[in-house]
Amino acid sequence: MDLVAYVREAFGWDQDVVASRGPRGALGQIWRLEVGPACYALKEIFAEPPSRALIEAELAFARQAAAAGVRLPASHADREGRYLLTTPDGTWLRLYDWADLRPVELTAPATPTELGALLARLHRCAQPMAVEPDGRPPDAWYDRVPATHELAKLSASGASWAAGLADRLAIVPELCTAVTPAAPAGLILCHRDLHPENVLADPADDGLVVVDWDNLGPAAPGRELARALFDWFCDNSVADLDAMRAMYEAYVRADGPGRITQPADFSMLVASRLNFLLVQARHALDPDAEPRHRAWAEREIDEALRILPTPRQLADVLEMALRVP
Numbered sequence: 001m002d003l004v005a006y007v008r009e010a011f012g013w014d015q016d017v018v019a020s021r022g023p024r025g026a027l028g029q030i031w032r033l034e035v036g037p038a039c040y041a042l043k044e045i046f047a048e049p050p051s052r053a054l055i056e057a058e059l060a061f062a063r064q065a066a067a068a069g070v071r072l073p074a075s076h077a078d079r080e081g082r083y084l085l086t087t088p089d090g091t092w093l094r095l096y097d098w099a100d101l102r103p104v105e106l107t108a109p110a111t112p113t114e115l116g117a118l119l120a121r122l123h124r125c126a127q128p129m130a131v132e133p134d135g136r137p138p139d140a141w142y143d144r145v146p147a148t149h150e151l152a153k154l155s156a157s158g159a160s161w162a163a164g165l166a167d168r169l170a171i172v173p174e175l176c177t178a179v180t181p182a183a184p185a186g187l188i189l190c191h192r193d194l195h196p197e198n199v200l201a202d203p204a205d206d207g208l209v210v211v212d213w214d215n216l217g218p219a220a221p222g223r224e225l226a227r228a229l230f231d232w233f234c235d236n237s238v239a240d241l242d243a244m245r246a247m248y249e250a251y252v253r254a255d256g257p258g259r260i261t262q263p264a265d266f267s268m269l270v271a272s273r274l275n276f277l278l279v280q281a282r283h284a285l286d287p288d289a290e291p292r293h294r295a296w297a298e299r300e301i302d303e304a305l306r307i308l309p310t311p312r313q314l315a316d317v318l319e320m321a322l323r324v325p
Helices: 002-011 052-067 111-125 148-155 162-176 221-233 241-253 263-285 291-307 311-322
Strands: 017-024 028-035 038-045 092-097 188-190 199-201 208-210 217-219
Touching: 002 017, 002 028, 002 038, 002 092, 052 111, 111 188, 111 208, 111 221, 111 241, 148 162, 148 263, 162 263, 162 291, 162 311, 188 221, 217 221, 221 241, 221 263, 221 311, 241 311, 263 291, 263 311
Parallel strands: none
Antiparallel strands: 017 028, 028 038, 038 092, 188 217, 199 208
16 A cells, blocks of 8 residues: 555556556566556566666667567656656556456467567567666676586575475586677667566457566577577477477568577576576575565476476477578
8 A cells, every 4th residue: 555655646646546466577566556447557676676777778679669569568657757666665666557468378379470470570670789778798697607506505405496406407517508698799689588477468369468678688689589489388398399490480581680500599598597596596595585575486496497498408499490491
């Protein structure tokens, strides 16, 4: 209720506001706000808030993407023109249009083709970008892996997931052999988080809608493409190579600029998966973390261990991609 009162004042709403809990992710909790006939998504940010430069880059890219036919919820500024708000107790907030969306049907025959065309559309409209929006070097999250001894230490913690982590550590050195920074000249502005929770379907017409642009920044398009193939079509240690091929072919037909041609193109996939696993394990073991965050981290660790790709899968996908004209 404190958040609702603050936002109501910041946006100058005269109507009553009805709030209900929506989905949450690694970086924030979404609240659904009904304001008269209008409906909004209020994001309560858990991590470090986005910089002004990042928000400006996001707004500009959103305009370009929308002009290119990509559907996404609009972001709203308050009465003072602020897209990022902070409450008196230090909670960071952002406001977007609410959209009643549903998960994409992964088994639908058209899904891989639609996803490939969507990613190509995003990459075609993106500007070259060799640094983060605030001028810093590209985030190491996407091309640097954690030290093996850090993961090994966590695997000895005695937590419920520790044995599973210890088992997966056997493949980590081989996974990491090809992880390298991308050449700055080949970087463009990318979403960098296009997994199934961030690309949803509009029930009215099944059109794809891209949400949660908080991780926006520079990346090589081929590396984002490689990660997206695994995010969508590799779960529970099983890679759907037919769906991956259909998505990749659709991306190429739609003139997407990225290609998967070498093991290093899986750098973004491997680095981000391992870094996410490390962060969630630390959250789960942090005695000072809020219980809701520790519980969420526990669930995420189980999934992260399940979907960590194997060296064989990377080799199979690379072979598939090299056969696509």
